Amino acid sequence: MIKRIKTNKARIKDQLFKYFAMLCTGLCLLVLALLLIDIISKGIGRINWSFFSNLPSRHFDESGIYTALIGMVSLLFLTVLIAMPIGIMAAIYLQEYGTKNRFARIVEINIANLAGVPSVIYGILGLQIFVRIAGFGNSILAGALTLALLIMPIVIVATREAIKAVPNSLREASFGMGATKWQTTRNVVIPAAWGGILTGVILSVSRAIGETAPLIVVGALVYVPFIPEGPLDQYTTLPIQIFNWTSRPQQGFITNAAAGIIVLLAFTFLLNGIAIWLRNRWNNKVKF
Amino acid sequence: MYKLESKNLNLWYGPKQALKDISMGVDANTVTAFIGPSGCGKSTFLRCFNRMNDLIPNVRITGQALIDNINIYSRNVDVYEHRKSIGMVFQKPNPFPKSIYENVAYGLHIIGENSKSIIDESVETALKQAALWNEVKDSLKKSALALSGGQQQRLCIARAIAVKPSILLMDEPASALDPLSTAKIEELIYNLKKEYSIVIVTHNMQQAGRVSDKTAFFYLGELIEYDNTSKIFTNPSKEATQNYITGRFG
Structure with a gap:
């Protein structure tokens, strides 16, 4: 008899917990939905072709995101170009070559910590090293180097995870044929981990795409009337353009900001979508 | 002269000794089976002959392992070159996530073969020897991972023999396979004996009895104990062997 009562109590608690968890989930979704509805209702009317093709202007209805968009794409392109090879190489070294000793563990913990450092710290670092000491000024290059530092830990961690997931039996098969470590890494490990590596890189880009603080520090918060033509030109990016607009008093600029946010969200959504698609495709193709 | 030989071979994993003073020789063009309960060192011993234990940290080896009378642990032996002359097949089929063709051609690329026609020819020969050609000849471009487990293992055998090694080391090659696939692998081992010296580690004593000339x-x-397979299975001279093959432990 005693046992039965206990079971019933546990069942009630179980139900209560389920509804509580549901409530929490619902709350999160509700906030997100409200935010999205607010942004979309404000900004969707502003999105048309001229919004994408216009240069920034003093008049809100003539103002567009052309320079910010080009600036953002070039910045991200350069960031990936810098962070991807270095991050992947570092991960390969740590995972395949480095000995597993105390020093390696310290490095590992530090990389994980670096991924959690507030981004504005990277901005300050970039300002000193790239903008001032290296003398790149408020250029795309300085911004890209700063963002590359920011996403490097994410690329390294993701690449290491992808490499770790490659079963050892494949390495053994390759070594058994007389392949060297580099031949094994290049011909077997990297191709097998490539889907995971790319997923990590894309996710890191979708992190970088929304970064504003470090770019403000390295000098992207400037009025740039023309599109950048080289890596040493001045630039601005979409999040900064949005930041800029939201600090204006006129309602028209707020509408512009909302429209900019929609575009930015669409970009992030797209990148994450590609990452998920890649991961699924890779999982289906490579079942170890 | 033995094809493979070990002289007073000892091996430690850290402080734990896994192989104790093993001396034995394997003749060319024979099949030799290593049997014994789990953890007895048979796989470890097998992997000494292509120096796969080098990949494990904290392994220490004393004594000699010889192939064609050359100690492969001597200083002037290049381990990568050495492994190219020995084929290995593992317990679980481990094809690369590449096409069937690329899997078999892998070793040829590693030994530096660039001629397309030679590679094509070697791939075909190896797949025929591994009794897989008829099943895959129309789908060489397909992923090796789409093959069944038994086919994958035969593909791994083809991959190992494509570079024409003189020795084939097999570490429980049929333990993950169904009986039909196992029978195919065993038939294959029998046929490959003409060209290769084969050492096979197995848990399955009937298998050792079926395929091998000598058993350790x-x-x-x-x-x-190390003797002709027929003697080991009918009239072993050690009590431990007798107990193991009759299933009293292991």
Whole structure:
């Protein structure tokens, strides 16, 4: 008899917990939905072709995101170009070559910590090293180097995870044929981990795409009337353009900001979508 | 002269001794089976001959392992070159996530073969020898991972023999396969004997009895008995061997 009562109590608690968890989930979704509805209702009317093709202007209805968009794409392109090879190489070294000793563990913990450092710290670092000491000024290059530092830990961690997931039996098969470590890494490990590596890189880009603080520090918060033509030109990016607009008093600029946010969200959504698609495709193709 | 030989071979994993003073020789063009309970050192011993134990940290080896009378642990032996002359097949089929063709051609690329026609020819020969050609000849471009487990293992055998090694080391090659696939692998081993010296580690004593000419029984890191397979299975001279093959332990 005693046992039965206990079971019933546990069942009630179980139900209560389920509804509580549901409530929490619902709350999160509700906030997100409200935010999205607010942004979309404000900004969707502003999105048309001229919004994408216009240069920034003093008049809100003539103002567009052309320079910010080009600036953002070039910045991200350069960031990936810098962070991807270095991050992947570092991960390969740590995972395949480095000995597993105390020093390696310290490095590992530090990389994980670096991924959690507030981004504005990277901005300050970039300002000193790239903008001032290296003398790149408020250029795309300085911004890209700063963002590359920011996403490097994410690329390294993701690449290491992808490499770790490659079963050892494949390495053994390759070594058994007389392949060297580099031949094994290049011909077997990297191709097998490539889907995971790319997923990590894309996710890191979708992190970088929304970064504003470090770019403000390295000098992207400037009025740039023309599109950048080289890596040493001045630039601005979409999040900064949005930041800029939201600090204006006129309602028209707020509408512009909302429209900019929609575009930015669409970009992030797209990148994450590609990452998920890649991961699924890779999982289906490579079942170890 | 033996094809493979070990002289007073000892191996430690850290402080734990896994192989104790093993001396034995394997003749060319024979099949030799290593049997014994789990953890007895038979796989470890097998992997000494292509120096796969080098990949494990904290392994220490004393004594000699010889192939064609050359100690492969001597200083002037290049381990990568050495492994190219020995084929290995593992317990679980481990094809690369590449096409069937690329899997078999892998070793040829590693030894530096660039001629397309030679590679094509070698791939075909290896797949025929591994009794897989008829099943895959129209789908060489397909992923090796789409093959069944038994086919994958035969593909791994093809991959190992494509570079024409003189020795084939097999570490429980049929333990993950169904009986039909196992029978195919065993038939294959029998046919490959003409060209290769084969050493096979197996848990399955019937298999050892079916495929091998000589059998070595290992227990707790020691080589207990090594003799003709027929003798080991009908009239072993050591009590431990007798107990193991009759299923009293292991």
